[in-house]
Amino acid sequence: MNVEKHIQTSSELRTTTRSIIHLTLVHHRIQEELQAALKPFEVSLQQFNVLRILRGRRGEPANMFTINDRMVTKMSNTTRLVDKLMAKGYVSRQTCPSNRRKVEIDITPKGRDILLKMDKSVAESESHLLNALNQEELKQLNILLDKIKVK
Amino acid sequence: MNVEKHIQTSSELRTTTRSIIHLTLVHHRIQEELQAALKPFEVSLQQFNVLRILRGRRGEPANMFTINDRMVTKMSNTTRLVDKLMAKGYVSRQTCPSNRRKVEIDITPKGRDILLKMDKSVAESESHLLNALNQEELKQLNILLDKIKVK
DNA sequence: AATGTATATTTGTATATACAATTATTGTAG
DNA sequence: CTACAATAATTGTATATACAAATATACATT
Secondary structure (H helix, E strand, O other): OOHHHHOOOOOOOOHHHHHHHHHHHHHHHHHHHHHHHHHHHOOOHHHHHHHHHHHHOOOOOEOHHHHHHOOOOOHHHHHHHHHHHHHOOOEEEEEOOOOOOOEEEEEOHHHHHHHHHHHHHHHHHHHHHHOOOOHHHHHHHHHHHHOOOOO | OOHHHHOOOOOOOOHHHHHHHHHHHHHHHHHHHHHHHHHHHOOOHHHHHHHHHHHHOOOOOEOHHHHHHOOOOOHHHHHHHHHHHHHOOOEEEEEOOOOOOOEEEEEOHHHHHHHHHHHHHHHHHHHHHHOOOOHHHHHHHHHHHHOOOOO
């Protein structure tokens, strides 16, 4: 990708600026592709992420904070994502008996079923996006991303 | 960053899934940092991007399509970004005399002034985010990002 | 010139997200 | 026990973005 051409600038960009723009463009493209993969299931990427987090807990229910901590959105929005997954019957929610401020959210069998189907579609999209990168390059990408200050 | 820990899964992730989650987390963090850098100027990151694109054209005005082509948003939203920059006096807009369907958008001196100030703040944030990466690593990052299928 | 088609932009609207305030419950200091 | 602070989640709302439709102009065919 020619980032300079993309933003149509005649001036040379700082290398840092260039890398950040590049990352933004790639990220946007990935989101588009994954959202398209999920469209037939009428589940948003964020809803998919919630389901995936719940499955990763292997039966142990999660509270809102736990789910939100693994997501890149505010807790208020996570509440609403769970609302929507509830309406579709993909998750259950009940107040935690030992601490009635908390809730216990879990994935339902119906949620697991659709998640399995979505997995397939998402995995194909991911593979397509990244198939020009071998294992060594993926590892290298992760190492470089790790060097970006996320704190 | 331990991506598995972040999404709190006990199962091993596919390496592609892991890389994509990692990229998403890093992207989100970068957006946050840059938005924070722009906050004192009361200009959104997307508004900043429009100004930067216009400056890159060195005096030649741009139409909506040209601006939008360099951005990761829909044209309808770019129209509204320009509306807001107009209201602040940072850009000018007039219908193109040779083709009255088109508009000619340009950055104003006032827009250039604030852009210079914002540049400084944004450059600092970018440097902070990426200062653990040397020139060779930035180059390598761009090469790897280029391998992600954006078509 | 009249009609249909393509191009460029804008408007309307639904969904997504961020931020602030609110509610409910629990913990704790006096 | 009461008052106050801390925690957990939700609700309200403003802004951001995506998608569809509408508007205006230009171009092409007859």
